[in-house]
Amino acid sequence: MDRRPGLSIRLKLTLSYAGFLMVAGVLMLVTAWLFLTRVRHIGLVFVPDYRLAVARDFAPLAATSLSFLLVFGLGGGWLLAGRMLAPLNSITHATRTAADGSLSHRIRLPGRQEEFRELADAFDTMLARLEAHVGEQQRFAANASHELRTPLAATKALLDVARADPGRPADPLLDRLHTVNTRAIDLIEALLLLSRAGQGSFAREDVDLSLVAEEAAEMLLPLAEKNGVTLETDGDIAPTTGSPALLLQLTTNLVHNAIVHNLPEHGSVRVTTGVRPGTVTLTVENTGEPVSPELVSRLTEPFQRGTERVHTDHPGVGLGLAIVRSITRAHHGILTLTPRPAGGLRVTVELPAGTTPPRHL
Structure with missing residues (x-):
């Protein structure tokens, strides 16, 4: 307010x-x-x-x-x-x-019982219950995802064998089952990544966001060319501290979303990095259909999509921006989504600045 x-x-x-x-x-x-x-x-x-x-x-x-x-x-x-x-x-x-997402902090106010200490004790109790509840949910999601990986992997192997059998006639049902199975596997992997990022249990090291942006853009360049989208990267060295794998996943999700949620033709995606006092920024901006502010406020919720027009054969599982938000919070950063006046979206991730890392991931 x-x-x-x-x-x-x-x-x-x-x-x-x-x-x-x-x-x-x-x-x-x-x-x-x-x-x-x-x-x-x-x-x-x-x-x-x-x-x-x-x-x-x-x-x-x-x-x-x-x-x-x-x-x-x-x-x-x-x-x-x-x-x-x-x-x-x-x-x-x-x-x-x-x-900011840290539920492990406790006030533990010393002294005798009085109004402020009663409030502090009540707040500590609330944080403990919230932390236990969130931890229980994360463990459940992780355990359920692990349990589902084995049967899905077995099903994928059986479908691959059946589709590769030269003596078996072409069956559209097998292709549909393979697509559904692939989406289920991607969903499980995304849930595991979301749980891992939410727990914040990862080793931290120096990372240059400009190198992460270049690697993500190089990885997704074939997808951009396939969809007729121009992909550009630019910016300064942006050192921060965190997990290279998670930050690469964050950037990849943003660039992937910017490519698949774009104009039918002649679209563009621009990835830039910058340095501000005490922070570094990663900005992914794309053309596309107009996005209302009401929809933007819900895009980081799980299983939300910004538009029905998705220019790829595999539209994803609706967890891309939810994972981005979770990774950003785990790195004590700020995620900002802003609709562009001409259509499309501008996404900015602001992270605490770190020391200048070496020029490699």
Whole structure:
């Protein structure tokens, strides 16, 4: 939710403390003024014009006292508010960490039981349950996928033998079964990759996104030529840290989607890499049919496709962008999908910058 910027809680508490202190000081000084002006002597010395003397001597003292109270109230209030709100900063940091996909972080706020610590403990309990639930789902998907690989591989082998038998007449049913079996195998492999990326269990090393983009483009160039799509790569060296295999899969998925979801003819795909302060970017932009913002917001969900027109004999399983999102999150990156005004899509992956890697994968 977008909100207008406002004063921080710490500043509000500081102003409240200082304001309360100032009001108390004013009341104290007014009380002293009333007392002094009703008495006809100051100390033990009688002063004929006592009101003038009181005003002359009391006003500077009152101004100095109020100034001191204001400075003291602001400084003390700022320190007290910061100390009181320190647990809230820890809770905010944990919330942002969880929002980035890391459910293993815990606040573990020390100290005795009070409101902030009750909130922190409740948040830790929620994170533990979420982590257990997500881990259970990932393990189930991985185990189910592993169990399905063996019968699908056996079925594929039998179908390949039957199709290669020279003495067997051509049977369109075998070709259909082979296509369905291939799609099922691809789906299982995609689910395994999605589970692996979601768990974040991979070794990290230096990777240059520009080299990854070149390798993905070279791999998919025959597909682009087959569909009449111009494929271009450009950009600077973009060093980051992560899994070379997963980042290559991410880039391959993006380029593959950009090729197959394109114009019927004379389409184009442009892959660029860049460097920003603290981050590196990979951008894949393609021509194509107009894509509504509502559809773009759902494209990263599993089994979603951007258009029914797919220019390839094997349209995929609908997990391409879901895998891209999972890999991006596992690398602590940001995935942005933007529809192009002339049609097509612009996808940008922003990852934390790393050291410059050697010029090889």
